[in-house]
Structures are given as C-alpha cells and as structure tokens.
Amino acid sequence: MKLKKSTINNIISYGIVIVTFIICQMMISSGSMTRSLKGQMVPICVYIVMAVSLNLVVGISGELSLGHAGFMSVGAFSGIIGAAWLRSVLGVENEILRLVLSMIIGGAFAAIFGVLIGIPVLRLRGDYLAIVTLAFGEIIRNVLNCLYFSLDGNHLRISFNNPNIPGTILVNGPNGAKDVDKIATFPVGFVLILFTLFMVLNLINSRSGRAIMATRDNRIAAEAMGINVTKYKMMAFVTAAALAGMAGALYGLNFSTVAASKFKFDTSILVLVFVVLGGIGNIWGSIIAAALLTVLPELLRAFADYRMLVYAIVLILVMLATNNPFIRSLFDRLIHRRKPATQRGGASE
Amino acid sequence: MTENTRKKRMLDTRMVPAPSHGIIPERDLNSTPVLEARHLGIEFGGLKAVDDFNLIIGKTEIAGLIGPNGAGKTTVFNLLTKVYQPTMGTIMINGRDTAGMNTVQANKLGIARTFQNIRLFDNMTVEDNVRIGLHNQVKYGMFSGIFRLPAYWKQEKQQHEQALELLSLFDMQDMASSRAGSLPYGAQRRLEIVRALATKPCLLLLDEPAAGMNPHETEELMRNIIKIRDRFQIAIMLIEHDMNLVMGICEGICVLNYGRIIAKGTADEIQANPTVIEAYLGKKKEG
Numbered sequence: 114m115k116l117k118k119s120t121i122n123n124i125i126s127y128g129i130v131i132v133t134f135i136i137c138q139m140m141i142s143s144g145s146m147t148r149s150l151k152g153q154m155v156p157i158c159v160y161i162v163m164a165v166s167l168n169l170v171v172g173i174s175g176e177l178s179l180g181h182a183g184f185m186s187v188g189a190f191s192g193i194i195g196a197a198w199l200r201s202v203l204g205v206e207n208e209i210l211r212l213v214l215s216m217i218i219g220g221a222f223a224a225i226f227g228v229l230i231g232i233p234v235l236r237l238r239g240d241y242l243a244i245v246t247l248a249f250g251e252i253i254r255n256v257l258n259c260l261y262f263s264l265d266g267n268h269l270r271i272s273f274n275n276p277n278i279p280g281t282i283l284v285n286g287p288n289g290a291k292d293v294d295k296i297a298t299f300p301v302g303f304v305l306i307l308f309t310l311f312m313v314l315n316l317i318n319s320r321s322g323r324a325i326m327a328t329r330d331n332r333i334a335a336e337a338m339g340i341n342v343t344k345y346k347m348m349a350f351v352t353a354a355a356l357a358g359m360a361g362a363l364y365g366l367n368f369s370t371v372a373a374s375k376f377k378f379d380t381s382i383l384v385l386v387f388v389v390l391g392g393i394g395n396i397w398g399s400i401i402a403a404a405l406l407t408v409l410p411e412l413l414r415a416f417a418d419y420r421m422l423v424y425a426i427v428l429i430l431v432m433l434a435t436n437n438p439f440i441r442s443l444f445d446r447l448i449h450r451r452k453p454a455t456q457r458g459g460a461s462e
Numbered sequence: 463m464t465e466n467t468r469k470k471r472m473l474d475t476r477m478v479p480a481p482s483h484g485i486i487p488e489r490d491l492n493s494t495p496v497l498e499a500r501h502l503g504i505e506f507g508g509l510k511a512v513d514d515f516n517l518i519i520g521k522t523e524i525a526g527l528i529g530p531n532g533a534g535k536t537t538v539f540n541l542l543t544k545v546y547q548p549t550m551g552t553i554m555i556n557g558r559d560t561a562g563m564n565t566v567q568a569n570k571l572g573i574a575r576t577f578q579n580i581r582l583f584d585n586m587t588v589e590d591n592v593r594i595g596l597h598n599q600v601k602y603g604m605f606s607g608i609f610r611l612p613a614y615w616k617q618e619k620q621q622h623e624q625a626l627e628l629l630s631l632f633d634m635q636d637m638a639s640s641r642a643g644s645l646p647y648g649a650q651r652r653l654e655i656v657r658a659l660a661t662k663p664c665l666l667l668l669d670e671p672a673a674g675m676n677p678h679e680t681e682e683l684m685r686n687i688i689k690i691r692d693r694f695q696i697a698i699m700l701i702e703h704d705m706n707l708v709m710g711i712c713e714g715i716c717v718l719n720y721g722r723i724i725a726k727g728t729a730d731e732i733q734a735n736p737t738v739i740e741a742y743l744g745k746k747k748e749g
C-alpha cells in the first residue's frame with residue numbers, strides 16, 4: 114500500500130525531532146554545550162509545546178487565544194503542588210514517575226479551566242475568545258498572587274490572602290512557589306514534545322481534525338454538513354489547554370522558585386509570536402520558531418551590545434521568509450509537491 | 463417512528479449507486495412528502511423577505527425555484543436549512559416537524575445544500591471536503607483517531623473509497639488531492655454538490671448551481687442532476703436563472719416575487735402564465 118503524504122511528512126517530522134534530541138544529548142554529555150544553553154533546554158521544550166498547542170487553537174481551529182500562558186500557570190502551580198503531594202503523601206520517590214504524574218495533574222487542571230472558558234465562549238460567533246482568554250490570563254495571575262498553599266501533614270491547605278497557614282508552605286502568594294524539587298529533565302521534555310506532536314498531528318489527520326479545520330475554513334458550510342461547530346472548537350481548545358498545562362508543570366518543576374508573574378500577558382504574546390512567525394497552522398514552523406527564538410538571546414550573549422539589534426533583524430528575516438509568497442511556494446513544492454494552483458475565474462458574487 | 467424512518471432512509475438511499483434504469487422512478491406523492499412547507503415566512507426588520515410560502519416536494523422530484531433577484535429564493539433555502547429560524551409557519555421533513563432545530567439537526571434529518579456564493583473548505587483538499595460531508599456516517603471518535611485504533615484504519619479506508627466514488631460522479635477523482643480553493647470555478651460548484659451528496663440527503667438544495675458555467679458545462683450539469691436523482695433516489699430543489707436548465711429538468715416549478723409565490727406548475731404552465739411573464743418583464747424594464 115502506498116503511504117499517504119501526510120504519514121510520510123509525519124515520519125520525517127518525528128525523525129528530525131529525534132535526531133535533534135540525540136545531537137543535543139551528545140553535546141551535553143561531551144561537554145561542548147555551554148552551561149547557560151544547557152539550562153535553556155527544558156524551557157525550549159516547554160515553549161515548543163506551548164507554541165504547537167497554541168497553533169492548534171489559532172492555526173487549526175482558527176480562534177484567537179491571548180491567554181495561553183494562563184493555562185501554563187495553572188499547569189505549573191497544580192504540577193508543583195501535585196509533585197509535593199505525591200512525594201510526601203503518596204510517597205512516590207521515583208523522580209521521573211513523579212514528574213510525569215505531576216505533568217498529568219497540571220494538564221488535567223488546565224483542561225478543566227479550558228472547559229470552563231470554552232463552554233460559554235465557543236458557542237458565540239466572533240472574536241470573543243480573544244477577549245475572554247486575555248481576561249482569563251490576567252485574572253488567573255492576580256488570583257494566584259493571593260493564594261497560599263501548604264502541606265500540613267497529609268492535608269493540603271489553601272487560603273486566600275492569608276499567609277498564616279500551618280504546615281510547609283508550597284505556594285506563597287505573590288512570592289510564588291518556593292523550594293520546588295527541580296525534577297524536570299531534558300529527556301522528559303523531549304518526550305513531552307513527541308507526545309504533543311503525536312496528539313496534534315494525529316488529531317489533525319483524523320475525522321475530528323478535519324471537522325476542526327472545516328469549522329475554521331467556513332463555519333456556515335460546516336454546520337450545513339452536519340458538523341457540531343462548538344464541539345470541535347472545544348476539542349481543539351481543551352486539548353491545547355491540557356498540553357499547555359503539561360508544559361507548565363514541566364516548566365514549574367524546572368526552577369526552585371516560580372512566581373505567577375512569570376506567566377503574564379507578555380508570555381502569551383511571546384508564544385503567539387512563535388506561532389505567527391512559524392506560520393499560522395504550520396506545526397513545523399512553530400517548533401522551529403519556538404526553539405530558535407528561545408535560544409537566540411542566549412547565543413547572542415556573545416554579541417553583547419548588539420544583541421537586541423541582531424534579535425530584531427532575525428525576527429524580521431524569519432517573518433519575511435515565512436510570509437514571502439515565493440519562499441512559501443518553494444517550500445510547498447519541496448514538501449508537498451502540490452500541483453500549481455489554477456486561477457479562479459468566472460462570475461463572482 | 464421517526465428514528466425508524468431515519469434508519470430506513472439511510473438504508474434506502476444507498477451510497478453505492480443503484481443501477482440506473484434511465485426511466486423516471488416511481489413518485490409516491492401519496493405517502494409522506496420529503497418536504498412540506500406551510501405558511502412559511504420570515505421578516506427582517508419589518509421587511510417580509512418570504513411570506514406565506516407553501517410547497518410540497520415528493521420523493522425523487524426535481525423542483526425549481528425561480529424569480530427575479532432579491533425575490534427571497536436564497537432566504538427560502540436558509541429557512542429550510544435553519545440558517546434562519548422562520549418567524550411564521552412550519553417545515554416538515556419526511557413528516558417530521560423541524561421547529562426549534564438548528565442547521566446541524568436539519569442536515570441530520572436529510573437536508574443538504576450548496577451555496578450561491580461558493581462555500582468550500584478552501585484550505586483543505588478536494589477529498590477532505592467530501593470527507594467532511596461523510597463526517598456523520600463515520601463513527602470513530604477523537605480517541606481512536608489520535609491513538610490510531612483499528613476503527614480508525616478501517617473507517618478511514620472506507621471513507622476514502624466512498625469519497626472517490628462520489629467524486630467519480632463528476633469525474634473529479636483525479637483532483638482528489640488538490641486544494642479545493644485552487645479549483646476552477648465550475649469544478650468548485652461541482653465539488654459543492656458532491657460534498658452535499660456525501661451527507662446522504664433525502665432533499666438536496668442547489669443554489670444557482672450553473673452560475674458562472676459555460677453552456678457546455680451547464681448541459682453536462684443538467685445530465686448530472688438527473689443522474690444524481692436516479693442513482694440516489696432523492697428529491698432535488700434548485701434555484702437557477704438559466705431558464706433552459708430550469709425548464710429542461712424541473713418537473714415542478716415555483717415562482718417567487720417579493721417573497722411571495724406568484725405561480726406554481728409545470729414548465730409549460732409557468733411559461734404560459736401571464737403573472738410570471740409580467741414579473742420578469744417588469745424586472746427587465748427596471749434593470
């Protein structure tokens with residue numbers, strides 16, 4: 114049987130990601146990677162997952178979301194609390210198992226928030242999602258600034274605006290989480306990327322994914338074909354929220370202190386920039402843009418004074434490259450070998 | 463009863479075309495009609511875009527809806543497909559009242575349509591457009607899709623074969639992997655018909671299917687519309703300005719002017735009807 118074009122493309126995508134990971138691992142073990150760059154490996158994984166998942170909402174389902182960092186913070190804090198709880202209450206000592214379980218907890222909580230936001234908003238037509246997700250990102254950050262969590266024996270205690278709670282403090286209001294176990298590792302981050310790619314690419318190339326893209330391309334026609342638009346917009350949005358939550362948990366467990374202010378509006382916009390620069394709807398582009406633009410400031414440290422200048426130039430070049438019709442069609446032809454588009458003629462409405 | 467009718471219909475309207483006998487299939491107007499619209503109407507801010515619209519379409523009938531621009535023809539389609547909720551009247555599909563239903567439910571009941579201003583899923587391939595039409599006949603869910611369970615492979619293969627078979631109605635199999643938005647105009651119109659057919663309708667609504675087609679393409683379209691009716695045994699209602707097409711294939715014609723039906727009948731009756739002639743001549747004078 115002839116393999117489908119999309120299947121071949123997917124195999125190539127996974128292959129390149131795996132090869133890149135092996136190269137990075139070899140560089141780390143041979144000591145040829147700088148310490149600061151090594152410290153960037155987990156954040157790179159996190160931002161790749163953030164960008165790919167946001168692309169599922171923006172590029173594949175065609176809805177603008179401005180609060181993706183909100184889901185990341187929900188995932189980060191629930192993941193951090195979950196990790197502490199898993200260790201002291203359930204006695205899960207294995208770090209990798211604890212990390213994976215915490216990421217699942219983070220993903221689950223973010224998904225719940227995704228459902229809560231999606232149910233009222235995605236039934237409406239128009240760009241309400243952008244407004245509501247923007248507000249969500251800000252609200253969740255402000256709420257987290259006032260929340261205190263502690264582990265008192267086997268009890269998880271929560272208080273609002275009151276730092277005096279018994280037990281070991283896990284999350285300390287505006288100061289965020291402290292004394293976090295740094296259990297996040299690059300290989301687990303890499304597996305999360307693979308998992309995200311697996312989820313998103315397989316979803317796109319299935320019945321549900323086609324329905325999601327149909328609602329993006331033409332909502333009225335999709336409804337006339339019997340497609341429940343709200344259901345499929347929800348599916349994309351909640352899946353993306355869950356993935357962002359998992360990335361958030363990984364991120365949270367990578368630093369000894371994490372404050373809610375880390376997940377502000379700028380972070381949402383940064384991830385959106387990765388998506389736009391990589392090409393809206395282009396999963397591949399998101400990976401490259403997220404990885405490049407996360408390492409770039411690190412690599413540019415050598416240029417010291419010219420750092421921001423070079424950064425800006427690279428941004429512009431990437432933008433030109435991904436949006437230039439010639440380069441795009443060149444890529445299309447290289448990757449998809451599409452037939453040349455025939456001009457649309459005839460009467461217009 | 464309604465669930466049974468639905469199941470029965472799904473069995474009746476085969477995906478695999480029945481052998482075409484080339485004779486007009488038996489009409490059973492005595493049993494429940496496919497469509498029954500009674501006193502249908504809608505107002506847009508005081509303007510009655512459609513008013514007291516009554517129409518019955520029998521199984522396997524080809525009906526035409528004509529009238530000057532702005533007469534309310536597309537609005538009738540939007541009412542039947544529940545894009546607009548009627549402010550007056552009832553719509554029965556196979557004897558089932560559609561009050562309170564939405565577009566998705568109307569489609570599941572058996573109404574499929576094309577659009578006057580083409581609405582394809584431009585960024586998807588031709589085949590994927592047809593697969594969207596087949597969406598509700600494929601049953602595997604998100605989980606099977608992501609984890610590639612056996613249901614996925616089996617049904618994807620079926621869906622692929624069905625899509626190609628439907629595309630072959632219009633000899634469009636070769637275009638299956640082109641981007642829908644890149645097709646020539648006539649092919650886009652044909653793809654819309656294929657996509658609508660894929661939802662297994664019992665009533666197919668075509669909004670100006672020949673618009674922008676050349677006479678040769680129009681002639682082919684006429685043959686194809688009859689072929690579709692014969693093979694799938696469905697009723698077809700079409701809006702069209704090309705009188706050769708309407709008079710050539712419609713067994714019943716309904717003329718709309720200012721939102722009201724001014725005449726109903728066969729092609730000969732309509733052509734001889736003074737009110738209709740006046741409506742069309744009057745329109746010419748204005749234009």
Ligand SMILES: Nc1ncnc2c1ncn2[C@@H]1O[C@H](COP(=O)(O)OP(=O)(O)O)[C@@H](O)[C@H]1O
Pocket residue numbers: 506511529530531532533534535536537538
């Ligand atoms: N959503 C709407 N809001 C207001 N007026 C509408 C709307 N849809 C249609 N109309 C009006 O209804 C009338 C009939 O339009 P239409 O059904 O498109 O005519 P046609 O017979 O050319 O298809 C027009 O006067 C149009 O302006």
Ligand SMILES: [Mg+2]
Pocket residue numbers: 535536537578
């Ligand atoms: Mg019209």
